Amino acid sequence: xxxxxxxxxxxxxxxxxxxxxxxxxxxxxxxxxxxxxxxxxxxxxxxxxxxxxxxxxxxxxxxxxxxxxxxxxxxxxxxxxxxxxxxxxxxxxxxxxxxxxxxxxxxxxxxxxxxxxxxxxxxxxxxxxxxxxxxxxxxxxxxxxxxxxxxxxxxxxxxxxxxxxxxxxxxxxxxxxxxxxxxxxxxxxxxxxxxxxxxxxxxxxxxxxxxxxxxxxxxxxxxxxxxxxxxxxxxxxxxxxxxxxxxxxxxxxxxxxxxxxxxxxxxxxxxxxxxxxxxxxxxxxxxxxxxxxxxxxxxxxxxxxxxxxxxxxxxxxxxxxxxxxxxx
Numbered sequence: 356x357x358x359x360x361x362x363x364x365x366x367x368x369x370x371x372x373x374x375x376x377x378x379x380x381x382x383x384x385x386x387x388x389x390x391x392x393x394x395x396x397x398x399x400x401x402x403x404x405x406x407x408x409x410x411x412x413x414x415x416x417x418x419x420x421x422x423x424x425x426x427x428x429x430x431x432x433x434x435x436x437x438x439x440x441x442x443x444x445x446x447x448x449x450x451x452x453x454x455x456x457x458x459x460x461x462x463x464x465x466x467x468x469x470x471x472x473x474x475x476x477x478x479x480x481x482x483x484x485x486x487x488x489x490x491x492x493x494x495x496x497x498x499x500x501x502x503x504x505x506x507x508x509x510x511x512x513x514x515x516x517x518x519x520x521x522x523x524x525x526x527x528x529x530x531x532x533x534x535x536x537x538x539x540x541x542x543x544x545x546x547x548x549x550x551x552x553x554x555x556x557x558x559x560x561x562x563x564x565x566x567x568x569x570x571x572x573x574x575x576x577x578x579x580x581x582x583x584x585x586x587x588x589x590x591x592x593x594x595x596x597x598x599x600x601x602x603x604x605x606x607x608x609x610x611x612x613x614x615x616x617x618x619x620x621x622x623x624x625x626x627x628x629x630x631x632x633x634x635x636x637x638x639x640x641x642x643x644x645x646x647x648x649x650x651x652x653x654x655x656x657x658x659x660x661x662x663x664x665x666x667x668x669x670x671x672x673x674x675x676x677x678x679x680x681x682x683x
Contacts (some may be wrong), residue, residue: 447482
């Protein structure tokens with residue numbers, strides 16, 4: 356039987372001070388001028404002032420209606436509209452206008468499409484590269500229902516980072532991600548890892564905590580992810596977007612997150628971002644910047660003397676084109 360939702364105010368470590376500045380205002384104006392919408396605004400994201408203060412953005416494609424019914428996500432459900440063939444180019448133009456150095460592209464699930472929207476992902480990567488040759492590209496992709504050809508469509512455009520979120524532990528999948536399968540997500544990450552010899556590619560995954568999992572279950576999931584060859588792990592606190600969504604069962608403290616990060620690093624992850632406000636795209640530029648890889652030795656993201664606690668050069672809010680966006 357599920358525990359009742361936590362009541363009362365959020366812990367102090369989940370409260371964020373408003374820090375709007377000139378850069379924040381510039382990004383806000385530019386996003387409005389480009390006709391974009393952000394989850395930062397619509398979901399009142401606690402990271403908006405930090406991220407926008409750095410002047411960069413993450414984009415969401417494939418429309419604003421998801422074909423799945425995840426219990427944690429606020430994105431609209433139903434019958435999606437046809438794909439916008441101009442969207443990949445518009446994303447590339449927006450990256451250029453915003454001066455983004457590390458662009459993240461994510462999407463809703465489009466299970467009604469034969470390729471799950473994977474070709475649209477590939478075209479978006481190519482347009483970003485065409486208009487922004489120096490920009491690194493990270494994609495946060497769905498599982499494409501286990502379709503290996505769809506995954507290969509995305510990988511054919513050679514993203515710098517292939518991210519697919521596991522979201523939760525195996526036991527909670529039916530409740531949290533009823534249309535997904537735990538092993539299918541692990542298989543996707545294994546398949547992406549197998550392509551790393553072709554170009555400098557990093558794989559990445561993320562988890563939410565506070566959904567009723569145990570620490571042992573989290574550590575088992577960390578182990579499964581490390582066995583896929585996953586390079587980067589993000590771990591953040593689940594916050595229910597509305598009372599209709601899965602209730603929060605536990606607030607993890609900063610010390611608990613620090614302990615999870617330490618344990619994950621010992622399992623072989625090359626970079627781990629764990630904290631109450633961490634989201635899969637939060638500090639995304641820092642994730643690659645924190646790695647030491649000869650394949651990336653010429654990439655300016657590996658600056659001499661960088662330390663994990665240094666101020667990052669690109670922090671990233673989630674943006675979508677012409678519509679609403681999801682929470683992660």
